[in-house]
Amino acid sequence: MGPSQTVTVKYVISAKFEIDGVVEKPDVIGAVFGQTEGLFGPELDLRELQKSGRIGRIEITLQSKQDKTTGKIIIPSSLDRVSTAILAASLESINRVGPCESTITLEKVEDIRDARRKLIINRAKEILHQWNIESMPSTDAIFREVSETLRTAKVEKYGKDKLAAGPEIDIAKEILIVEGRADVLNLMRCGIQNVIALEGAKIPETIIKLCKEKEATAFLDGDRGGDLILKELLQVTNARYIARAPPRMEVEELNCKEITVALERKVPLELAEKKKERRRVLVPKQIVEAAKELEGTLEAVLLNKEIKKVMRLPVSELAEKLQEVKEVDTVVFDGVITQRLVDVADNQKIKYLVAARVSDVVKRPLNVHLITFTDIRGE
Numbered sequence: 494m495g496p497s498q499t500v501t502v503k504y505v506i507s508a509k510f511e512i513d514g515v516v517e518k519p520d521v522i523g524a525v526f527g528q529t530e531g532l533f534g535p536e537l538d539l540r541e542l543q544k545s546g547r548i549g550r551i552e553i554t555l556q557s558k559q560d561k562t563t564g565k566i567i568i569p570s571s572l573d574r575v576s577t578a579i580l581a582a583s584l585e586s587i588n589r590v591g592p593c594e595s596t597i598t599l600e601k602v603e604d605i606r607d608a609r610r611k612l613i614i615n616r617a618k619e620i621l622h623q624w625n626i627e628s629m630p631s632t633d634a635i636f637r638e639v640s641e642t643l644r645t646a647k648v649e650k651y652g653k654d655k656l657a658a659g660p661e662i663d664i665a666k667e668i669l670i671v672e673g674r675a676d677v678l679n680l681m682r683c684g685i686q687n688v689i690a691l692e693g694a695k696i697p698e699t700i701i702k703l704c705k706e707k708e709a710t711a712f713l714d715g716d717r718g719g720d721l722i723l724k725e726l727l728q729v730t731n732a733r734y735i736a737r738a739p740p741r742m743e744v745e746e747l748n749c750k751e752i753t754v755a756l757e758r759k760v761p762l763e764l765a766e767k768k769k770e771r772r773r774v775l776v777p778k779q780i781v782e783a784a785k786e787l788e789g790t791l792e793a794v795l796l797n798k799e800i801k802k803v804m805r806l807p808v809s810e811l812a813e814k815l816q817e818v819k820e821v822d823t824v825v826f827d828g829v830i831t832q833r834l835v836d837v838a839d840n841q842k843i844k845y846l847v848a849a850r851v852s853d854v855v856k857r858p859l860n861v862h863l864i865t866f867t868d869i870r871g872e
Contacts, residue, residue: 502569503605504569504570504602504603506569506581506584507565508584508597510555511561512562514561514590518553518555523590528587528589529583534849536741537580539580545740548571552566554567581599584599585597585599648677648678648681656700658689659677669711670703670704670711670712670726672718672719672722672743676690679752683752689703704730705731709732710756712755714737714742716743732762738751779800780823783796791807793827795815796821808826808828811826812833821841823843827849828850829848829852830850835861839861845861845862
């Protein structure tokens with residue numbers, strides 16, 4: 494993770510480990526990254542999550558005694574509960590650290606916001622008590638004032654499709670279209686009331702009608718789902734602008750500043766469509782077939798210069814195996830092209846890496862061609 498990135502921590506994963514042998518911190522960190530790599534695809538890859546600031550610095554404490562090493566692993570996370578739970582569970586799948594057998598046991602996943610809430614509540618009690626002493630208003634009056642300040646506008650059901658929406662859809666000349674109810678709630682917390690949710694991949698008639706009557710901006714998640722909804726909007730609505738959450742982030746996760754920045758960067762929908770157009774990359778049919786076969790498998794296929802299969806293996810073993818095998822010309826895999834894989838391919842004189850996605854931080858090499866499944870299909 495770069496020095497300029499910060500993690501807004503929601504949860505902290507704590508796990509303990511026992512290792513049959515003497516190891517050091519880099520060995521443990523290497524096992525955590527190496528043995529979880531590729532288990533659940535790019536969205537839950539620890540290296541990618543750390544680069545994008547979704548998890549923080551992994552802390553390791555350990556001590557060795559009588560040829561055994563014990564210690565703890567601490568991982569701060571800003572992911573949602575489900576993703577954090579999956580990462581926590583994946584730690585327990587690590588069974589080796591370096592050459593030594595190991596056992597990792599999850600101790601707890603702590604929601605640090607609970608502790609913050611307790612501090613805030615205790616401080617609020619102190620403030621309220623002091624306020625009462627100084628100004629002597631009635632307790633009921635104080636409660637009503639604080640409650641009114643904290644009250645969030647209620648999400649309404651709008652139109653014949655009963656879509657989740659803010660209270661200003663009818664009176665506003667401009668509206669924001671988001672994907673789900675949680676997005677509506679998040680924008681309303683930031684004072685944006687002219688917002689309505691699609692609540693599904695299919696565009697409801699209510700949205701189509703509103704786009705004809707008002708200037709509509711679609712504010713979508715920065716993921717594959719947002720891409721698909723954008724295509725649908727282009728086909729069936731007169732929406733005017735498009736704004737996106739940062740890559741791999743959802744609108745419901747953004748804070749008010751991030752929402753403001755994303756909306757300031759909105760572009761006309763027709764420009765977004767031109768940006769999405771891609772030319773198809775022509776490759777041998779064996780590579781196209783391999784890509785289709787591998788999607789969703791988290792596996793890789795190694796091909797030689799004659800486009801014949803050399804080996805099939807899990808993506809988690811790919812980087813290490815590429816350093817061992819010879820005469821590989823093309824690698825096709827269901828995963829993310831990372832800088833590590835690019836460096837290995839360059840050293841091994843591999844000409845083509847074909848994968849589901851290319852990491853945003855990869856430096857494009859001179860001698861290795863990076864191709865995505867989307868490039869092959871021309872989507």
